[in-house]
Amino acid sequence: xxxxxxxxxxxxxxxxxxxxxxxxxxxxxxxxxxxxxxxxxxxxxxxxxxxxxxxxxxxxxxxxxxxxxxxxxxxxxxxxxxxxxxxxxxxxxxxxxxxxxxxxxxxxxxxxxxxxxxxxxxxxxxxxxxxxxxxxxxxxxxxxxxxxxxxxxxxxxxxxxxxxxxxxxxxxxxxxxxxxxxxxxxxxxxxxxxxxxxxxxxxxxxxxxxxxxxxxxxx
Numbered sequence: 716x717x718x719x720x721x722x723x724x725x726x727x728x729x730x731x732x733x734x735x736x737x738x739x740x741x742x743x744x745x746x747x748x749x750x751x752x753x754x755x756x757x758x759x760x761x762x763x764x765x766x767x768x769x770x771x772x773x774x775x776x777x778x779x780x781x782x783x784x785x786x787x788x789x790x791x792x793x794x795x796x797x798x799x800x801x802x803x804x805x806x807x808x809x810x811x812x813x814x815x816x817x818x819x820x821x822x823x824x825x826x827x828x829x830x831x832x833x834x835x836x837x838x839x840x841x842x843x844x845x846x847x848x849x850x851x852x853x854x855x856x857x858x859x860x861x862x863x864x865x866x867x868x869x870x871x872x873x874x875x876x877x878x879x880x881x882x883x884x885x886x887x888x889x890x891x892x893x894x895x896x897x898x899x900x901x902x903x904x905x906x907x908x909x910x911x912x913x914x915x916x917x918x919x920x921x922x923x924x925x926x927x928x929x930x931x932x933x934x
Contacts, residue, residue: 719743719784721764721821722791724750726891727838730906731788732758743781745821746791766791766817767809776824784828786913789818790838797854807855814859819866831878836913837867841885841926846933864924864934871922880921884909887927900927 718735722728723744732742733756742758749762764775793813795806818837829835841847843860864883871881886905908927916923924932 716785728790730902810855810859815862883924
């Protein structure tokens with residue numbers, strides 16, 4: 716299968732790249748800045764894909780050597796820690812650009828390479844859930860992931876007739892640089908679960924919001 720992954724240079728994206736390559740799939744790894752570890756995987760690496768620059772993103776994506784996409788994983792994301800009394804509109808805007816607007820634009824640009832039976836995964840977070848929010852804070856991140864969830868549900872409805880399934884996937888609290896490695900699950904374990912969830916995804920379950928471990932999550 717041909718797998719396209721954004722934010723593939725580190726963390727969950729790098730682990731997903733390795734997981735798919737290990738089972739013989741072709742991976743097209745997209746990132747703003749590549750890494751030695753990513754280049755050593757053998758994936759087809761395209762750097763300079765900057766989700767924060769909508770005006771340049773479409774141009775960057777047109778130079779990809781792609782003819783067919785079986786699975787598109789919108790993984791790239793950022794996190795800041797605003798509170799009610801300590802916040803910066805610039806960081807909130809940046810999180811929205813990367814976490815919500817970016818995945819929409821990437822998918823719109825690459826949709827022409829998808830086909831009936833293709834799957835689209837959005838790496839979201841349970842922090843975008845209204846029901847699950849019992850602690851507040853993290854305004855930019857929560858808002859951007861809630862927007863991403865809304866995007867995923869709309870896209871699932873729009874693409875259902877075309878036979879393209881969509882999933883909103885929470886990776887777990889993963890040990891990555893984003894959280895200073897404070898998570899409770901390593902990247903390889905998270906990636907394994909995410910791959911399983913995408914393998915299981917069907918047009919009947921399109922639009923689902925699910926944990927990497929298979930648990931259905933509340934909106």
